[in-house]
Amino acid sequence: MGRWEPDARGRMIRAAIELFTERGFEQTTAAAIAERAGVTERTFFRYFSDKREVLFDGSESMQDTVHDAIVGAAAGLSPLDTAIVGMVAAGEVLADRREHAVRRADVIAANASLRERELLKLAAVRENTTAALRERGVTEPAATLAAHTAVTIFGVGVERWRSAAEPVDVADCIADAAAELRELT
């Protein structure tokens, strides 16, 4: 990225969300995203393999965030609380981009192939969270049960954060979902 393209990645992501919202995902081309962001199509494809991947940018670094938070969590936490530390860390990554998260969720909800891609991303978070717990010595089936339960809590908490009428704290939403799940069990 040269000095004439400050935050090209961010501009492309914002342009893509705008265009997906205005025209729909199917009707938006990579060329249109590049044009709106003020970059060449070639630049676009240096950052993203296709227009769909713009919506999943940062997935891998979020996986690293979850992994590192779990592996580095305080000793003595229960497996579920340890997994929730990872979910809160993932939530904090989203925290200052609520409007983006809302518009992104709307774009994904409107398209079956994007919904599938999002479900597979969540499945990868489950597997990654399970693996991180096992790294800490959590045995099966506790690792799988705690990791999958934590991702359930994450999904419900983030959905509440996204759809709240007033801005709320994402970590609080995750904690509330965890409390509600504990009540259910």
Added chain:
Amino acid sequence: MGRWEPDARGRMIRAAIELFTERGFEQTTAAAIAERAGVTERTFFRYFSDKREVLFDGSESMQDTVHDAIVGAAAGLSPLDTAIVGMVAAGEVLADRREHAVRRADVIAANASLRERELLKLAAVRENTTAALRERGVTEPAATLAAHTAVTIFGVGVERWRSAAEPVDVADCIADAAAELRELT
């Protein structure tokens, strides 16, 4: 299905699992499955849209089983216990086909696109279970939390049932997983 083709569907499913196990999924054609099952390729395609769908035969009727068990469960059960009734009903469908379930799981584990298809099927079970709880009047977020937690329990329970050295009861495995999850929370 004519009188000369008793249980053609079952024979095609068994032939497919045999061939996927012997040669691998990628290396097996619909024509080879039809030949092994003693049916024409045209018959094969009257039952299945492609070779992959042989592994997911019965998914829709299992969704109906889960839905009907939840909607018909005893009044007064908690949302999570209601969802688990649905999971046990799904488990009972598998119960008398353990060897098939084991070989099917091995075929799926060996192929990335089949793993994705299986993850999407589980996601559909989560959604279907959530919808069935809502039909019973369970509100959000309890419906989503209970449904997703029940599917987590189902996954761990069925995996234990499949991998047990001695045949065990699938309903017991699901109940054990539920007890372990309750301990974790």
